[in-house]
Amino acid sequence: MGAAGDQLGIMSIQDARRAAEEAGLDLVLIAAQAKPPVCKIIDYGKFRYEQLRRDKETRKKQHVTEIKEIRMSPNIDENDLSTKAGAARKFLERGDRVKVTLRFRGREMAHMGASVHILTDFANSLQDIAVVDKAPKVEGRTMSLFLVQKK
Secondary structure (H helix, E strand, C coil): CCCCCCCCCCCCCHHHHHHHHHHCCCEEECCCCCCCCEEECCCHHHHHHHHHHHEEEEEECCCCCCCEEEEEECCCCCHHHHHHHHHHHHHHHCEEEEEEEEEECCCHHHCHHHHHHHHHHHHHHHHEEECCCEEEEEEEEEEEEEEEEEE
């Protein structure tokens, strides 16, 4: 492609370089795998600047979902549970995933099965905005549950 955007056709690399020098621009390889390879005669600095601007614009429009963790103990009080649920609600409204973790220490390990209701109550308190992504699962000394925003 020429400087004005017109097709120059198939030519040797020497002719293409000469045409680029005459125009005062750069010869840029666009598609190396094509037969024959495709090149453009453009201002490379301007091309890179526009490409960076396009990339920046697309990054600005996308949202990266993070996993926010809320930690609790099995002997948590109702008021503390509602406070944690409010924090989880805020995270979910922002579009993040929430990992709710119950940490067990010492003798609490013997009553892990009886503490599942804490996580289910937590999920039920947020059922208007969230869906359980992964059911409660025991991993070592912790039991965790993942919540995502309803679509």
